Amino acid sequence: MTNLSIGNLLRRPEAGAFLGMLAVILFFLVFGGVNFLKPAGIASWLNVAANIGIIAIPVGLLMIAGELDISIGSMIPAGSMIVAILSGHYELPMWISILAVLGFGAIIGTINGLLVVRTAVPSLIVTLGTLFAVAGMVLGLSVLITGTTSVAIKAPALYKAIFGQFIGGTYQVLILWWVAVSVVSVFYVHYTKYGNWIFALGGDRESARNAGIPTTRVTITLFILSACSASFVGMCQAILFNSAQVSAGMSYIFNVIISVVVGGVVLTGGFGSVVGIVFGTITFAVVNQGIYFTGFDRNWSSLIIGVMLLAAVLMNNTFRHMALNYAPKKK
Amino acid sequence: MTTPVLELRSVDKSFGPIDVLHKISLKVRAGEVLCLLGDNGAGKSTLIKTLAGVHKPTRGQILMDGKEVSFDRPRDAQDMGIATVHQFGGTFPLMSIGRSFFVGAEPTKGWGPFKIYDRKKANEIAVKAVQDFGITRVDDGDRLIGGLSGGERQSLAIARAVHFGARVLILDEPTAALGVKQAAHVLRIVKEAQRRGLAVIFITHQVMHAMAVGDHFAVLIRGAVAADFVKGQKSREEITDLMAGGETMADLEAQISSDLATADGHPSPATL
Structure with missing residues (x-):
């Protein structure tokens, strides 16, 4: 049995995402020229991809497990504002802010997870609620504490080097974090039993519980991971740009979901891969940024993204169908 | 007579004021197939759930x-x-045979945080367990469950239960959604499990x-x-009549043919 035949590669969840990525890179190479793949060009989309990608992986895992988390849209500004208010406004040490940012992510993630597990309310609605609740809380508290919706922060050099600076003047250090998150996730999702649990959860929650999987714990852990990833990205953005805004982050909800779906994750759960999500994120970022390298009006990019999303979903359906109907040939 | 593996002694189950199960007494011994027959709503599902630990009697x-x-x-x-x-x-349609076979009990190799899921071993054991039940068509543990036929899925689930040390196998309408050939398949597996x-x-x-x-055989009514x-x-006709709650097949046939004669095959308004 050969594992490297074309057929086997095409049946993997990331097959569509990989072909899609190649297609958009080729498209923008043709219409945008080689600048697009020169270091500065690569940085433009890689930076966008890293910011989305760190959040897209845990959100994608949640989607594989059959849940959705849109509260990330307000967790990003929450992360930014917590670090800016604690270390910028109050001038507390950075490590306290970092703990607070991740702690807040853990709290909101736990609330999301508990509400989804304990009630029969769909996670879309639960996280829609926390999305607005957190956004309101961040806005209210920021104005109450600092009197403004935009707070400056000047992080010490060490923390800037770790969380928010441009390597070589163009590449955000967040790219390295993204690579690390991807590698760790690939290992845990595809090579350990925990990954198996996530897929089982998305396949059939009841059977998964009967098989002895701690479904409640897995679900809450995934919600905590997605909330923490969003507040972490928010924190890094504040450190990078030396300031935090209350309103940044809502566009991430759609961008992340598009990246995950283009990456081959099935909305109903049970199918997908981390590598696919990475490909999907790159694809989205390339389309999002590539338009600047072409002669096209910027306004057309949403059209391209929309068509791409639909094409991706259709293509993923085809590939999934192939995977399902696969049977080894009679020997 | 050997001691029954599982026995119910006048088990009642009510949900609030509604009595669903009433004085159920049943026995099943090792190597024996007990068939629970009953029409929709007879309490079969509640009985299964009571046996499976979902409900307490x-x-x-x-x-x-x-x-x-x-x-x-x-x-x-x-x-x-x-x-x-x-x-x-x-089972999980989009998971591989090996992975779904071991869901919740994954074989691993390695050490500490680097314990990895042992795909090769899982696939080998799963495929062997299914083939031992006579399903020789399943020979690649990487295939997705969704690509198997209904009968093969049932067989896989039964093989899985046996592999993990089941002594009592409760099969909830395993043949209901299957065609004639597939059903025969599952019935053979049931015989094998009994053997x-x-x-x-x-x-x-x-x-x-x-x-x-x-x-x-046990027939459940209300x-x-x-x-x-x-x-x-008992003969097949007698059992069918029992399941229908005393209404005989002959009565049913008479009803249908009178409908056909009077109202072009639609039930007559009087019986609606």
Whole structure:
């Protein structure tokens, strides 16, 4: 049995995402020229991809497990504002802010997870609620504490080097974090039993519980991971740009979901891969940024993204169908 | 006579004021197939859920090997060796055979945080377990469950239960959604499980399927055991009539033919 035949590669969840990525890179190479793949060009989309990608992986895992988390849209500004208010406004040490940012992510993630597990309310609605609740809380508290919706922060050099600076003047250090998150996730999702649990959860929650999987714990852990990833990205953005805004982050909800779906994750759960999500994120970022390298009006990019999303979903359906109907040939 | 592996002694189950099960007493021994027959709403599902630990009986006893047991949750029943296989196999369509076989009990290799899921071993064991049950078409553990036929899925689920040490196998309408060939397939698997000494509780409303494999039959009507008999004591027609609650097949035929004669095949307004 050969594992490297074309057929086997095409049946993997990331097959569509990989072909899609190649297609958009080729498209923008043709219409945008080689600048697009020169270091500065690569940085433009890689930076966008890293910011989305760190959040897209845990959100994608949640989607594989059959849940959705849109509260990330307000967790990003929450992360930014917590670090800016604690270390910028109050001038507390950075490590306290970092703990607070991740702690807040853990709290909101736990609330999301508990509400989804304990009630029969769909996670879309639960996280829609926390999305607005957190956004309101961040806005209210920021104005109450600092009197403004935009707070400056000047992080010490060490923390800037770790969380928010441009390597070589163009590449955000967040790219390295993204690579690390991807590698760790690939290992845990595809090579350990925990990954198996996530897929089982998305396949059939009841059977998964009967098989002895701690479904409640897995679900809450995934919600905590997605909330923490969003507040972490928010924190890094504040450190990078030396300031935090209350309103940044809502566009991430759609961008992340598009990246995950283009990456081959099935909305109903049970199918997908981390590598696919990475490909999907790159694809989205390339389309999002590539338009600047072409002669096209910027306004057309949403059209391209929309068509791409639909094409991706259709293509993923085809590939999934192939995977399902696969049977080894009679020997 | 050997002690029954699983026995119910006048088990009642009510949800609030509604009595769903009434004085159910049943026994199943190792290497025996007990067929539970009943029309929709007769209380079959509630009975299965009580056996599987989802519900606790309101009154009455559940005994295993002659000792009284009590299940607080499905896991307790599983730990005692009671495995339930549901109509659609209770498996994960988009997972591979090997992975779904070992869900919740994944074989691993390695050390500490680097323990990895042992795909090769999982696939080998899963494929062998299924093939031992005579399903030779399944030979690649990487195939997705969704690509298997309904009968193969059922067989896989039964093989899985046996592999993980089930002593009592509860099959919830395993043949209901299957074609004739696939159903025959599953019935063979049921026989195989019986041959291996499992106690099998086979729930169905298809009398033919029950008669093909059953040693012992119980008919449920409105939550009570209406008849309890062993193989060969009753004919197919008698069982069908019992399940319909005393209304005989002949009555039903007469009703249908009178409808046909009077109202172009639609039920006559008077009976609606």
